[in-house]
Amino acid sequence: MRSSAGKLLSHSLRRNRGKPVAGGHGFWIPATRSSSKMLISTVPSDEKPDQNSIDAGSSMRKPISLWPGMYHSPVTNALWEARRNMFENPTGDDDSQSKLTAKSPSRSRTSILYKFSSDFVLREQYRNPWNEIRTGKLVEDLDALAGTISFKHCGGDSSARSMILVTASVDRIIMKRPIRVDVDLSIVGAVTWVGRSSMEMQLQVLQSQDTINSAESVALEANFTFVARDAQTGKSTPINQVVPETEHEKRLWKEAEERNKLRKQKRAQGKEEHEKLKDLERLNELLAEGRVFLDMPALADRNSILIKDTYHENSLICQPQQRNIHGRIFGGFLMRKAFELAFSNAYTFAGVSPRFLEVDRVDFIKPVDVGNFLRFKSRVLYTEANSSAEPLINIEVVAHVTSPELRSSEVSNRFYFTFSVRPEAMKDGLKIRNVVPATEEEARTVIERMDAERPISSP
Numbered sequence: 001m002r003s004s005a006g007k008l009l010s011h012s013l014r015r016n017r018g019k020p021v022a023g024g025h026g027f028w029i030p031a032t033r034s035s036s037k038m039l040i041s042t043v044p045s046d047e048k049p050d051q052n053s054i055d056a057g058s059s060m061r062k063p064i065s066l067w068p069g070m071y072h073s074p075v076t077n078a079l080w081e082a083r084r085n086m087f088e089n090p091t092g093d094d095d096s097q098s099k100l101t102a103k104s105p106s107r108s109r110t111s112i113l114y115k116f117s118s119d120f121v122l123r124e125q126y127r128n129p130w131n132e133i134r135t136g137k138l139v140e141d142l143d144a145l146a147g148t149i150s151f152k153h154c155g156g157d158s159s160a161r162s163m164i165l166v167t168a169s170v171d172r173i174i175m176k177r178p179i180r181v182d183v184d185l186s187i188v189g190a191v192t193w194v195g196r197s198s199m200e201m202q203l204q205v206l207q208s209q210d211t212i213n214s215a216e217s218v219a220l221e222a223n224f225t226f227v228a229r230d231a232q233t234g235k236s237t238p239i240n241q242v243v244p245e246t247e248h249e250k251r252l253w254k255e256a257e258e259r260n261k262l263r264k265q266k267r268a269q270g271k272e273e274h275e276k277l278k279d280l281e282r283l284n285e286l287l288a289e290g291r292v293f294l295d296m297p298a299l300a301d302r303n304s305i306l307i308k309d310t311y312h313e314n315s316l317i318c319q320p321q322q323r324n325i326h327g328r329i330f331g332g333f334l335m336r337k338a339f340e341l342a343f344s345n346a347y348t349f350a351g352v353s354p355r356f357l358e359v360d361r362v363d364f365i366k367p368v369d370v371g372n373f374l375r376f377k378s379r380v381l382y383t384e385a386n387s388s389a390e391p392l393i394n395i396e397v398v399a400h401v402t403s404p405e406l407r408s409s410e411v412s413n414r415f416y417f418t419f420s421v422r423p424e425a426m427k428d429g430l431k432i433r434n435v436v437p438a439t440e441e442e443a444r445t446v447i448e449r450m451d452a453e454r455p456i457s458s459p
Helices: 004-016 074-088 120-126 135-154 247-279 281-295 331-350 423-427 440-453
Strands: 026-029 110-114 163-170 173-175 185-194 198-207 218-230 304-306 312-317 354-359 362-364 373-384 392-403 408-421 434-436
Touching: 074 135, 110 135, 120 135, 135 163, 135 173, 135 185, 135 198, 135 218, 135 331, 185 218, 185 247, 198 247, 281 304, 281 434, 281 440, 312 331, 331 354, 331 373, 331 392, 331 408, 373 408, 373 434, 373 440, 392 440
Parallel strands: 304 434
Antiparallel strands: 026 163, 110 185, 163 218, 163 362, 173 218, 173 354, 185 198, 198 218, 312 373, 354 408, 362 408, 373 392, 392 408
16 A cells, blocks of 8 residues: 555646646645654754754665655755655644744754765765765755755645745855865755745755864855745745744845845846947957957967867756656756766866866756756856966856757756866966957857856945
8 A cells, every 4th residue: 555655746746747847846745734753953053963964874775765766866865755754744634724824944944964984885975086075966965955945844834735846046056165075064954035935045064174163164055046836827826934033044034135136136237237238348358369369370379268169068868767756857966967067177178176166046947857858068158367376267057958859959057167276286387278259149158257256236
């Protein structure tokens, strides 16, 4: 006999088959209350996760079958297992769950623990050839944990409605310091801000540096935005509000509110800037060296290279094992593949192993389905070598959903990564080449990215 969770999943798949789900990550929220006995750690924001955190390696030792055929990593397995407990331990009746409720961030706070120091099998899953952390897999896990946090916030005491949660965007992911693969690591996150149908979550990667100051243990920080869609109509649907309680939670809410205002302002300014580019002054300045490459290649600057000569790409057929419960391709998988291509591009461009610094905002433009032909194209847009100690390499990765039968190709995602190189490489005489555009389209893209990296002025 199938479990109640299995019945819920089967019913969900039948109800939502063929329905569009925006973004790369979708979760169906049943009309049940979550159990108070979940494998979830609820911790204060200024403390490290405790021993009740989800064990990242547990799912490798205890396979699960609730979500057959979907994309798995050690951590996504552990998180799906935690969600199973929410399904299998419902409490209360549906009649008492018809109203929205306000929740504190602590209600959704969730952590997951990587026991790298003692779990050799888990450590091998996350070790790269240089005995460092595979950042792409970590980014993938951040997306999975954000999904669990949104699931917990919306699927609680007052949710009597069925909804679909999807990743709308990822704000800048910043690497604050190197992450070791031989020291225990935790990811902790919670809902920090809620609009009508959207919510923002802050996630932090924590790793001990033998210091008492907990703020110094933050190695990486990211903000994810999820939106809720009605499972029947596909339209936006209201969700539980969040009520910050501590001073730290109030500060995070205020920062998120400011980010939302600035994003709207930046979109408005972007339209104005596009009009200003008609004077072509900045374009001509950028294109000057590129024209030398095209018209007088023998006289071109040998310390420069054309953008078109930095291209790398790869392709894949999206497999059933990479899907979420709605048949869409898991958003974390797309981010990992984009990161790995960008890393390879930076590696071949610099000639040494690059050091990841940050990911700029990611928007999920078009969903990706099982069976889609997906192409990732990357290029170095520009470099900043003003600081000889830490030159910057800015890389764009564009994901295209291609349908050979329909002779169509559409952009599903754009990713912008920033890398540097290790100081010791620069001391050994390494030089990072300048990258120049050869076409107006390339020059416009470079200008847009440079402007996006600069903070905008307040009104």
